[in-house]
Amino acid sequence: xxxxxDQRKRITSVKSTRKIMQAMKMVAASKLRRAQExxxxxxxxxxxxxxxxxxxxxxxxxxxxxxxxxxxTGKDAVHLVIVATADRGLCGGFNTSIVRGxxxxxRGLLEAGKTVKILCLGRKGRDMxxxxxxxxxxxxxxxxxxxxxxxxxxxxxxxxxxxxxERGEIDVCDLFFNRFKSVIAQILTRQRLIPAxxxxxxxxxxxxxxxxxxxxxxxxxxxxPRNLAIQIYRALLENAxxxxxxxxxxxxxATRNAADMVDRLTIRMNRARQAIITKELIEIISGADAx
Amino acid sequence: MADKIAFDxxxxxxxxxxxxxxxxxxxxxxxxxxxxxxxxxxxxxxxxGIVTVHGxxxxxVRYFVRGGFAEVTAERCTxxxxxxxxxxxxxxAALDQQLKDAREDLADATTDDxxxxxxxxxxxLEELIAALA
Numbered sequence: 001x002x003x004x005x006d007q008r009k010r011i012t013s014v015k016s017t018r019k020i021m022q023a024m025k026m027v028a029a030s031k032l033r034r035a036q037e038x039x040x041x042x043x044x045x046x047x048x049x050x051x052x053x054x055x056x057x058x059x060x061x062x063x064x065x066x067x068x069x070x071x072x073t074g075k076d077a078v079h080l081v082i083v084a085t086a087d088r089g090l091c092g093g094f095n096t097s098i099v100r101g102x103x104x105x106x107r108g109l110l111e112a113g114k115t116v117k118i119l120c121l122g123r124k125g126r127d128m129x130x131x132x133x134x135x136x137x138x139x140x141x142x143x144x145x146x147x148x149x150x151x152x153x154x155x156x157x158x159x160x161x162x163x164x165x166e167r168g169e170i171d172v173c174d175l176f177f178n179r180f181k182s183v184i185a186q187i188l189t190r191q192r193l194i195p196a197x198x199x200x201x202x203x204x205x206x207x208x209x210x211x212x213x214x215x216x217x218x219x220x221x222x223x224x225p226r227n228l229a230i231q232i233y234r235a236l237l238e239n240a241x242x243x244x245x246x247x248x249x250x251x252x253x254a255t256r257n258a259a260d261m262v263d264r265l266t267i268r269m270n271r272a273r274q275a276i277i278t279k280e281l282i283e284i285i286s287g288a289d290a291x
Numbered sequence: 292m293a294d295k296i297a298f299d300x301x302x303x304x305x306x307x308x309x310x311x312x313x314x315x316x317x318x319x320x321x322x323x324x325x326x327x328x329x330x331x332x333x334x335x336x337x338x339x340g341i342v343t344v345h346g347x348x349x350x351x352v353r354y355f356v357r358g359g360f361a362e363v364t365a366e367r368c369t370x371x372x373x374x375x376x377x378x379x380x381x382x383x384a385a386l387d388q389q390l391k392d393a394r395e396d397l398a399d400a401t402t403d404d405x406x407x408x409x410x411x412x413x414x415x416l417e418e419l420i421a422a423l424a
Contacts, residue, residue, distance in 0.1 A: 044306035048299060048369050052362045056334065151303055213321045213335035222336060223360060230303065 004276070007269040011262060018258035024090065025251035032183065032244035038149065039180050039234075039241040046234040049227050053196055056210065056220070067217070069162070069224040072195030073171045078115045080138075080161065080170040081106055082193070084177040084235050085125030086243040087143045092250030094178065094186065094243055095124040101188045102176045106133065117170060121157065121236065138164070149240050154233035161232075162225050165194060177235040178242035184249055186242035191235065193228055296328045297367040298344060300354060302375040307354065308344070315368050316343040317361045326361075326368040333363040339415045341378060342370060353378040355419075390416045 002010070057070060083102045085095045102118075102125075109116050118133055120126035120140035129137065139160060146153060164170050173194035178186040212219050295311040315326045318340025324333075339357040346352060358373035393412045400406035 038304070041305040042303060044299075044309075045301040045303050045371060048301055049371060052334070052360065052369065052371065055362070055364070209332060211331055211333045213319050213333065219334055219336060219360070233303065 004269065004273060007265065007272065011265045011269065014258055014261050014265065018255055018262065021251045021254045021258060025248055025255060028091075028244045028248040028251060032241065032248055034148075035237070035241040035244050036180065039237040042234050042237050046230055049230050053223070053227055056223070057196065067220050067224060069165065069194060069228070070196050070220065073168070075171045076114070078117065078170045078172070079109050080117045080119060080164060080173040080194075081109075082119045082121065082157075082161070082173065082175040082232070083125045083129065084175065084232075084239050085120070085122035085128075086239070087123045088243075089124060090250065091243055091247035092253075094246035094250075095122075095128065097186075097188050098176055098178055099125055099128045101190070103129070103132065105174070105176070105190065106136075117164075119157075119161070122239075149233075149236050151229070151233050154229050154236055157232050158225060158229035161193070161228060170194070175232065175235055177239045178246075180238045180241040180245060183245040186246055189235075189238075191231065193231060196224065196227065294328055296326060296330070298326075299367070299369045300342060300344075300356075300372065300375055301370070302359075302372050307375050307377075308352075310344070310346055312344045312346045312368075314345045315370075316341075316345075317363075317368070317370060318342065318356065319361065326363045329365050330363050330368070332365065333361075335361050335363075337361055337370070337372065339412075339419050341419075342372075342375075386416070386420060390420065 053070075057066075081102055083098060085098050089095065106116050106118070116133070116136050118129060118137045120129060120137060121142075123140075123142040123144075126137065126140040126142070141153075141157060143149075143153070161170075161173060165173070171194075173192070175191045175193050177189055177191075179189045181187050210216075295313065296315065297310075298312045298315050299309045300307045313327065316323055317326060317335070318338050319335040320338050321335070323340070324335070326333075337356055337359045340355075342354045342356050344352045344354070354375055355378050356370065356372035356375045359371045359375075361371070362369045390413065393409060393416055397406065397409035397413055400409050
């Protein structure tokens with residue numbers, strides 16, 4: 001049994017923890033609003049880019065001559081898995097759920113006899129994956145010093161991926177991130193980046209023949225890497241919003257748990273204090289009786 | 292045949308406009324072109340320039356765009372710009388700054404390819420500033 005003084009100390013410490021978590025929740029809430037706006041503002045661009053790629057892919061005349069970024073290398077041996085997580089923890093299951101999804105995917109690939117390479121975005125994911133797949137991580141980036149996610153961060157990542165691809169070191173590229181649905185719901189998403197994911201053309205869609213200015217190869221050579229960067233950027237924005245949402249929920253729960261704990265501890269302390277008083281009274285009374 | 296064309300202008304950080312228009316004039320890399328309903332399907336890269344939207348209002352709305360792509364089909368015209376602002380909001384000083392940066396890039400360029408690209412950008416920006424003045 002803890003002494004009364006120790007119990008009091010304990011309660012104070014839980015109370016201050018609660019205050020910290022409440023503050024973190026507030027911070028997350030305000031960051032969330034900004035991150036959410038950014039993520040939602042970026043959706044139209046990414047969506048239209050996808051639509052454009054889809055129509056183009058449908059229109060590319062000569063499938064065999066299509067650029068490898070669009071059509072793939074025709075092989076399926078080396079997979080690059082991009083795992084986008086956050087730099088910080090204390091956000092509930094956010095990082096773990098991404099890493100768990102990625103890990104399952106990686107194990108599946110390894111069992112199928114594929115070679116796997118991993119590219120980590122965010123410190124947490126790297127730390128978690130390092131334990132099991134340290135030799136497979138080819139590159140990792142973290143967000144140290146970045147306050148607002150900007151396109152300038154996604155660009156070098158895309159350049160790196162394309163470089164790997166052009167050197168023939170990877171055949172397929174997948175991206176794992178959490179799509180922001182709402183504050184309490186983030187959806188683990190796997191997106192295929194290379195070969196570009198092309199929705200099947202609907203039947204009845206007239207095949208359009210496109211004119212290209214300057215030429216088809218130039219346009220595609222410009223558009224496809226750009227699309228890759230945009231998709232990574234989008235994923236990062238979605239991730240940033242999801243992270244803040246997850247943190248807010250986690251901190252809200254933690255604040256409530258701390259409050260419950262303070263109540264429980266207070267009751268226990270009061271009981272202990274009462275017991276001491278009763279004990280002392282009994283001692284006095286029995287002492288008086290004895291005289 | 293529908294007489295309007297659905298026009299979208301988006302930049303990576305926002306959707307600037309999504310509207311119906313009579314005609315949209317787009318600065319393609321090989322020259323300005325007008326897109327109206329029923330236009331031949333076309334994909335073009337963009338040069339820095341002004342997108343002009345002839346919509347319902349009496350005066351056309353103008354946007355400044357830099358880099359990106361335009362996709363035109365018979366029913367819609369989508370402009371994906373790396374950078375896009377309303378011409379009214381366009382800051383002359385910012386544009387001059389961009390030109391200055393581009394010139395510095397040109398001076399710093401080490402490879403032929405980089406020099407070529409920087410040179411291209413400088414000439415396009417000069418052209419644009421001249422057009423605005």
